[in-house]
Amino acid sequence: MTCADFIESYTRLKSSLPKPATFSLGNENSDYTAYVYNSSNCYFCFDCTACKNCLYCFNCVRLVDCVDCDFCVDCELLYSSLDCFKVYNSTYLDYCSRLYDSHFCWDCTDSHNLFGCTHVKNKQYCIFNRQYSKEEYLQKVNTLLLKPAEDHIKELKELIKK
Secondary structure (H helix, E strand, O other), rough: OOHHHHHHHHHHHHEEEEEEEEEOOOEEEEOOEEEOOOOEEOOOEEEEEEEEEEEEEEEEEEEEEEEEEEOOEEEEEEEEEEOOOOEEEEEEEEOOEEEEEEEEEOOOOOEEEEOEEEEEEEOOOOOOEEEOOOOHHHHHHHHHHOHHHHHHHHHHHHHHHO
8 A cells, every 4th residue: 555545545534534522612522513512412513502412403502302403492302303492392393482292393382282283373282283182182193103204294394385
């Protein structure tokens, strides 16, 4: 192996590995982050402050146990969400605030136990913008959660168009 071959191989290897933290302060166990401050146990998070146990988050503040979130503030147990505020135990939300126990929602506020809803405010136990009793809701959601996420996202996009 020539010197040039070695340098080329080494450069490829080095560029394929995650880089250690840069421009970060006050963090604990958050090695692969950038512009992250006062956070702990974060991995591949960028431009975040006061986050704990988060993965793949961008521009977030005070998140706890969240994965794949962008522009979220004061959220806990959140997965794959965008631009959320004060949300708890929810997945696949966009532009939602003050929600809990909800899934696949867009632009919903001050509600809980929603599934596939859009533009819903001050409601509970709704599936694709239709009201259900608590028992019906829980039964239907348990069945719906077994289906692939892509199916629900497609149906939600159709509902948003209406």
